[in-house]
Amino acid sequence: MVGGGPGSFIGPVHRMAAELDGRIRLVAGSFSRDLDRSRQAAAGYGVAEDRVYADVEAMIAGEAGRPDGIELVAVVTPNHLHFPVSKAALEAGLHVMSDKPAALSLDEALALKAVAYAAPGHYGLTYTYTGYPMVREARDLIASGRLGAVRKVVVEYSQGWLAQPIEQGGDKQASWRADPAQAGLGGCIADIGVHAFNIAEFVSGQRVARICPDLSRVVPGRTLDDDCNILLRFENGAPGVLVASQIATGDRNGLRLRVYGERGGLDWSHENPSVLVVNWLDQPTQVLHAAAGYLSASARASSRIPTGHPEGFIEAFANLYRDMADAILDGAAGSVPSIDEGVRGMTFVTRAVEAAGAGWVNLEGAPQ
C-alpha cells in the first residue's frame, strides 16, 4: 500500500476490503512520506517493520528481491500522487488498485492509460459504488431490457461535511481536497461528482454525450467547487441530471440513482444499499433485496451472507478487490473499473470545470 498513514480514512478500508475474502494480504507499504508515521501505520496494519518503505520506488525495489514480494499495489494517497505511484508500480510489472481519480489531470490520465495498456499487470480503480450488489443488479436489470430503453437518469450525491470551512481548521481530509495542488482542478465534482457520473453510466449502459454544468464555491474562501449541478444528455438523447454537493448541510453520504426506462424506473440509494426499488408502469412497485435468490448471478455473487443480513461499504469495496483477485489469480475477465473509466471520469471533471456556468458542452470531440 502506498498512502494510508495515520488518520487516513481510506487506507484501513483498503486493507479490510482487500483481506476480507482471504485471498489478499497487506504485507508491505509506504504509508506516509514521514517514515516514523509510516512505521506507526504499519504497526496498526500488522505489517512487519522491515517491509515499511520510504517511498514507492524503495518498496518496489525492496519487494522485488523477496520470494514473497508484493504482487499488487494499493494506491491510497491524495490525488496528485495517484499517477506517479500507479505508473511506477505498473512499469515494475505489478498490479495496481488505485483510489479514484486515476490522476490529477486528463493529460495524466491519458498518459496512465498508455502505461496501463502496455503493462503486464492489471489496473483497477475503486469506483466503490459499483461493488454494491444492488448496483450490479440495477445494471443487469437495465441490460436485460426489462425496463425498456433508458429515457431519463437522475443521480445525486449529497454530503454536508464541508458545509463549514473545516479545511481552514486543519482537518486533514478536508485540507488536501481543498488544495488544487493535491486535489486537481475539481473539488466536489472530482471527489464525489465523478462517482455519481460513473454509476450513472455503469448502470444505465448509456454514455453521457453533453453536459451543462453549474459549479459553485458556496463556502467563502474556497478555490475549488464545493457544489455542482449538471444537466446531462446521453448519447441516445435521454435527458439527465447530476446533483452533487459537499455543502448539503446535514446530509451524510447521500448517493442515489434513478434510471427510468419505457416500462419502469429503478431507484437505488446508498443509505439503504441492500434494496433496489423498481417502479413499474402498471404493476405494484417491487423492492428487491440483496442476496435474494431471484437476483442476477452477478448480484447474488456480490453478497457474502444471507438476505436480511446487511452488508455495507467495506463489503462493496471488497467486491472490487475480489474481482481483482479473480483477475490476477484465476485469469477471470475482469470487471474491476479500469483505466478507461478513469479517463472517462477525468474527461467529465475537466469539461465540467472548463464549461462551468457557460452552457452546454460536448463531453468528447469538438465543441457543439
Next chain:
Amino acid sequence: MVGGGPGSFIGPVHRMAAELDGRIRLVAGSFSRDLDRSRQAAAGYGVAEDRVYADVEAMIAGEAGRPDGIELVAVVTPNHLHFPVSKAALEAGLHVMSDKPAALSLDEALALKAVAYAAPGHYGLTYTYTGYPMVREARDLIASGRLGAVRKVVVEYSQGWLAQPIEQGGDKQASWRADPAQAGLGGCIADIGVHAFNIAEFVSGQRVARICPDLSRVVPGRTLDDDCNILLRFENGAPGVLVASQIATGDRNGLRLRVYGERGGLDWSHENPSVLVVNWLDQPTQVLHAAAGYLSASARASSRIPTGHPEGFIEAFANLYRDMADAILDGAAGSVPSIDEGVRGMTFVTRAVEAAGAGWVNLEGAPQ
C-alpha cells in the same frame, strides 16, 4: 364552479376542499360546455338544476338576481379558460379561486393581474402544495433563521402517468394537457414544474434570479415538453436544481423539496406529507410530525386532527379554501397564493420554454 364536468379529477377535489370546513357550499355551476353533461355533474355535486348555467356569463347574471347568489367562483377548466372566466367573475365583483396556471400566457397573466388589483374581490390560485402543514412548517423554519442563510435548493416533481402517449388514446386528462391551444406553451413545466418552482420560492423565501432550462419531448409525437430539468440561481446567489417529469415511469406524484441552510437542511416529500425531516450539522436528524405541539402556529392551524392521523391532498387543498374563507368572511390578511404568484409562475414557464437548451437566462429584466 366553472368546469369540473363528468370525468374531471379536480372538480370534485375543489368541492370537497371548499366544503370541508363548513363555511363554503357549492351551490351553482357551469360544469361543462355541454349543458346535459353540466346537469349530470350538478346531480353528482348536489347542485340544484335551476342553478346550472350554460356559461360563466349566464351564471353571473343568474346568480346576481338571487338573494343567496354565489360569492366565490372556483375556476376548474382547462388552462385556456382560466383567464376569461376569472376576469369575468372578478369584474362582476365576485371572489375567485382559480386552478393554476393563472392564465394561458404571461401576457394574459399580466392582464389578469391588472383586473385582480382593480377588483373588489379576492383572487386565489390553488398552488395546492403550499396548503400542507409541513410545507408551511418548512417555510416558517427557514423564515425563523434557525437553519441559517439558504445555500442550496433541490426540488423535484416526478410523475410517470404520461410515460406512454395516452393522449393519443383519448385520455381526457392527458389530451388537453398535450394540446397547446388548451394547455399553453408549456407541457410538464406548466403542469407540474410550476408547482415545484412555487414551493421552492415559497419555502426558501428566496426568489429565483436565473435559470438554465432543458426541456424534452421524450415520448414521440408530442408538441409540448414532457420532461424538464432546470438549473437555478437564486437572488442571494444560492444554486438550485428543479427536476420535473411526466415520463418518470412508475413514479406517482413525487414532489420533493430540499432546502439547505448554513446550519441544517430540510427535506419534505409529498408521498409522506405529514413529516418534515431536518438534518442538522452536528446533531441528530429531526423528524417533525404534523399536528404536533412543537410546530409553528401556522403549521399547527393547518391540521384538523391529532398527530398520527394522516391528512392528505384534500385537506391541503381545503387549507387554501379555508384561508380564502377567512379572507372573505373575516377580512383576514390572506395567505392564499395570489395573482402575483400567478404572474411569477407564468414568467417562469415562459422564460424556460423560450430558453430551453440555450443556456442561462434571467427570469426577469434584461438578458444577462
Next chain:
Amino acid sequence: MVGGGPGSFIGPVHRMAAELDGRIRLVAGSFSRDLDRSRQAAAGYGVAEDRVYADVEAMIAGEAGRPDGIELVAVVTPNHLHFPVSKAALEAGLHVMSDKPAALSLDEALALKAVAYAAPGHYGLTYTYTGYPMVREARDLIASGRLGAVRKVVVEYSQGWLAQPIEQGGDKQASWRADPAQAGLGGCIADIGVHAFNIAEFVSGQRVARICPDLSRVVPGRTLDDDCNILLRFENGAPGVLVASQIATGDRNGLRLRVYGERGGLDWSHENPSVLVVNWLDQPTQVLHAAAGYLSASARASSRIPTGHPEGFIEAFANLYRDMADAILDGAAGSVPSIDEGVRGMTFVTRAVEAAGAGWVNLEGAPQ
C-alpha cells in the same frame, strides 16, 4: 349528531366524513348536555339554532315533525351514552352511525343487538380503519387465497399520549377515558385495542378463538389499563399477538397489521396508510399503492383521487359514511361494520379484562 360538543376531536371528524361525498348533511344535533355549549358547537357546524336540542329524545321528537327531518344519527358521545342514544334512535326508526364501542358492557351490546336486528334502520359502527383503501385491499388479498392459508397475525396499536397522567390535569379527552363510569371496564383495550382486534379479524378473515391477556396500569393512579399485550389463537389454530398501548411514549397513532400466509405476508401501517407491503416467499417484495389500477375493485372504489395523492383518516372515515349512504339511499348490501362487530368487540374487551394475567381463556363459549 349526539355529542361532539366544543373541544371534541371526533365530532368534527364525523361531520367532515359524513359530508365529504355530498350525500349527507349535518342539520341537527344535541352536541352537549349543556345547551349553551351545544349552541356554540352548532354555530361551528353550521347547524341552525332551531335544530339544536337538549337531548336525543328532544331531537327525535323535534325532527319527527319536520318534512326535512333527520334520517341518520351520528353517536359521538363518551362510551356510556352509546347504548341509550343508539337504542332511542333505532327505536324511532332512524339509522345510526355510532362511534365504537357499541356499548359500555357486553350485556348492553347484546341488548343493542336485539334492538338493531328488530329496527327498520341501519346500524353502523365506526371501526374507522376498515375504511382505508389498503386495509380493504389487504382483506381482499387474503380472501383471494393468493397468500395461502393464514398462519400468523401480528397487530399492534401504539400511542404515547397517555404516557403522563394528563387526565389528572383536566384533559377532556383523557378524563372520560380514564373514568370507568364513562369508558366502561377497559381503558387502552377498549379505546384502541379493540380497533386492533377488529382489523385483525377483518383482514385475516379468521376469528380469534382464545386469548391470553396481560393488562397493565403503567402510569400510577389509573383505574383502567393503559397498556395491553395479548397472545391470540385463531379458530384455524394460527397464533397471533396483539400489542396495544397508550403509554408508548413518543408514539403517535401506530396501528400496524401483519398477516402471514403460506406463500406471503402482508404489512400495513397507519402512519403511511396509502401503501400495502407484500413480502413473498421467493419473489421481490411488492408495494401496492392506493388508487392504483391493479387493486381490487373495493380498494379502488375507496379512493377519491389519483394514486400518489395521499388520502388519510378523514377519507377513511368518509368511506364508512359512504357505505352507509349507499345502504340507506341505494339499498346496497352494507359493508359498514355492524352491531355484530360491536358485540364481538365487547366480548373481546370483557374477556380480556376478566382474564388479565390469568392465562388463556376462550373468547366465546365455556372456559377451556
Next chain:
Amino acid sequence: MVGGGPGSFIGPVHRMAAELDGRIRLVAGSFSRDLDRSRQAAAGYGVAEDRVYADVEAMIAGEAGRPDGIELVAVVTPNHLHFPVSKAALEAGLHVMSDKPAALSLDEALALKAVAYAAPGHYGLTYTYTGYPMVREARDLIASGRLGAVRKVVVEYSQGWLAQPIEQGGDKQASWRADPAQAGLGGCIADIGVHAFNIAEFVSGQRVARICPDLSRVVPGRTLDDDCNILLRFENGAPGVLVASQIATGDRNGLRLRVYGERGGLDWSHENPSVLVVNWLDQPTQVLHAAAGYLSASARASSRIPTGHPEGFIEAFANLYRDMADAILDGAAGSVPSIDEGVRGMTFVTRAVEAAGAGWVNLEGAPQ
C-alpha cells in the same frame, strides 16, 4: 475454529469478523467431522493443511506443541457440540468464542459456567446484535437515564426462511435446527428468540422476571417450535412482548427492538441498523446515525468508517471479536457477552419450552 465446514454460513462470518481488524488470524481448525471436507474448508479459509485436525482434542494437542499455536478457539458447530468443544478448549487454557447457544441444555450451560469461571481464558458468546453501534447507543441512552425509567419493551425477530419444510428437502442449515439431538429443546426460540431476549435485556438494562410463552409448530411435521410469542414482565414490573418466528413468510431477518421510557421511546431495526430512532414526549423525533459525533463513546468506537457509509452484520460481529482481542491482548475489561448471558439464554429457552401454552412462569426461582 471448530465447525464451519463447506456450506456453513456462520463459519466464514466468524473468519471475516475475527480478521477484520487485523489482530486475529484463522490459522488452524477442525472444520468438519469428515477430514476431507475439513481440508476442503481449510483451503477456502487459507489455513495450512498441517493445521487441519480431526477433532478439537487433536487440534488442542497439535497446536500446543507449536510456538505459533492457537490462543483462541471459535466454536461454530451445531448446538450440541458447543458445550464439549468449549469445555475442552477452556480446560486447555485457551480462550473461546462460541456461537450461541452456549450449550444444548440449561444443565450443560451451568456446567460450562463452572468451567469458564475456573479457567484462565476468556469465554465469549456471539450474541451478534449487541455488536451493532446503534444497539450500543440504545443501551447507553437507556443507561444515561435520559428516557427515564423503562416502562415497556417490545422485541421481535421475524424470519420466513422456514415457512416451508425445507429441512425435509435436505437443506443443511434447516436440518440440524429441526433436529432436537443437534439443536436442543428449542427451535425458533433457541435459534432466534434468544437473540431477541438478549438484546431486550442488554438494551433495557432490566431483567425479565416472568414469562407467558406460546410456542407453535406451524409447519406440519416439525418436532420443535417454529414460532413463538411470549408475554414478558420485567423485574421493575414493566410489561413486554417478545415475538419471534421462522415461518413469517417473506420476512428476512427482521429483528426490531423498542424500549419505552417515561420521557421517550427508542426504536432499532436490524434491516436498517445504522439508525436509531428516538421518539420523545413533546419534541420532534430524533434519528441518530452510526458514527456521528454526538453518539456515546462506545457507540462511536463500534464504527470503522464515517457516518453515511453503511456497516452491517460482519462489522457488528467483528466488534465482538475486537472486544475479545482487547480483553486478551490488552487486558481490557471485556464487554463480550459472557457465559452468564449464556446461562441466562438457556434459562429463558428452557422455561419457555416447559411452560409453553400454560400461562405465566417465573424465569428463575420457584414457580409462582
